[in-house]
Amino acid sequence: QVQLVESGGGLVQAGGSLRLSCAASGRTFSSYVMGWFRQAPGKEREFVAAISWRGDSTDYADSVKGRFTISRDNAKNTVYLQMNSLKPEDTAVYYCSAGWTYGSRYADDYGYWGQGTQVTVSL
Numbered sequence: 001q002v003q004l005v006e007s008g009g010g011l012v013q014a015g016g017s018l019r020l021s022c023a024a025s026g027r028t029f030s031s032y033v034m035g036w037f038r039q040a041p042g043k044e045r046e047f048v049a050a051i052s053w054r055g056d057s058t059d060y061a062d063s064v065k066g067r068f069t070i071s072r073d074n075a076k077n078t079v080y081l082q083m084n085s086l087k088p089e090d091t092a093v094y095y096c097s098a099g100w101t102y103g104s105r106y107a108d109d110y111g112y113w114g115q116g117t118q119v120t121v122s123l
């Protein structure tokens with residue numbers, strides 16, 4: 001089992017940057033595929049990015065490709081999401097997740113979730 005705690009959200013102007021972090025408990029962090037999802041008010045939770053167990057493969061939603069970068073440090077049990085060139089449509093609660101199937105963009109394939117961190121992008 002793994003517990004996830006996100007941090008780094010906040011308010012930023014359009015065009016700005018934020019770096020989200022997700023700290024995981026437990027000794028099996030490297031056994032999990034890690035993902036980031038987001039949910040805007042009135043919308044369904046959507047896939048943002050995922051990273052493989054060793055961090056050698058990444059996957060991005062088309063809406064964030066080229067602007068966001070997911071990375072992980074297995075020695076620190078932490079996964080990151082660097083968000084650049086932020087847009088107002090990136091405003092959402094961002095969730096860190098842990099799963100077992102790399103390549104899946106379905107929330108149901110991720111068994112563990114953090115509590116979420118709010119990202120607000122203003123004009």
